[in-house]
Amino acid sequence: MPNERGGDLLIYPQCRRSGCAHAIEVTLTTLARPGSNILLPRPGYPYYDACAANRNLEVRHYGLLSDHGWEVDLDTVESLTDHNTAAIVIVNPGNPCGNVYSYEHLKKIVETARKLGILVIADKVYGHLAFGSNPFVAMGVFGSIAPVITLGSILKRWIVPRWRLGWLVISDPNNVVLAAAALLWVNQ
Numbered sequence: 001m002p003n004e005r006g007g008d009l010l011i012y013p014q015c016r017r018s019g020c021a022h023a024i025e026v027t028l029t030t031l032a033r034p035g036s037n038i039l040l041p042r043p044g045y046p047y048y049d050a051c052a053a054n055r056n057l058e059v060r061h062y063g064l065l066s067d068h069g070w071e072v073d074l075d076t077v078e079s080l081t082d083h084n085t086a087a088i089v090i091v092n093p094g095n096p097c098g099n100v101y102s103y104e105h106l107k108k109i110v111e112t113a114r115k116l117g118i119l120v121i122a123d124k125v126y127g128h129l130a131f132g133s134n135p136f137v138a139m140g141v142f143g144s145i146a147p148v149i150t151l152g153s154i155l156k157r158w159i160v161p162r163w164r165l166g167w168l169v170i171s172d173p174n175n176v177v178l179a180a181a182a183l184l185w186v187n188q
């Protein structure tokens with residue numbers, strides 16, 4: 001299947017959920033461990049903060065650069081990350097800033113995640129409501145660089161309020177997540 005850049009889009013297992021909000025809850029519950037933390041954008045969609053607080057997942061906010069199309073401040077991301085950081089959340093297209101990141105910026109984010117050894121959680125709930133000159137690119141196309149968990153739902157795209165259908169998709173062709181889970185299981 002062709003993706004937004006004309007390359008091949010690999011299909012990965014999907015997990016259907018009751019709206020994107022439920023997909024967020026499931027993902028954060030899975031990542032929460034004693035002492036672990038997660039990187040969230042500021043400004044951002046506050047449901048992530050609430051879900052993390054409910055799960056004792058420490059929140060660390062990275063900045064978005066208002067004078068650079070609300071791009072991720074990757075220097076802050078690096079300075080906030082430690083060995084207890086589980087993931088970085090990227091909302092693209094953004095809420096509340098309306099940013100639509102370029103292919104190059106998304107690639108840089110995933111390369112940074114790989115360098116730091118963290119997962120990328122890509123919220124694409126507004127994936128087909130992108131405005132401006134940048135075309136929407138699904139973060140999952142970079143799953144071979146670092147594992148990407150994509151969260152979405154039908155509500156925004158199809159403008160069907162109260163239709164609670166969402167999903168999460170793991171793009172991880174190198175099975176990094178599976179290998180880490182197996183290691184955890186063996187060490188238990």
Ligand SMILES: Cc1ncc(COP(=O)(O)O)c(C=O)c1O
Nearest residue numbers: 019020021045091095125153155
């Ligand atoms: C960025 C973002 N992610 C997720 C959601 C939740 O989506 P859903 O209504 O499908 O649960 C919203 C809702 O406003 C949102 O703005």
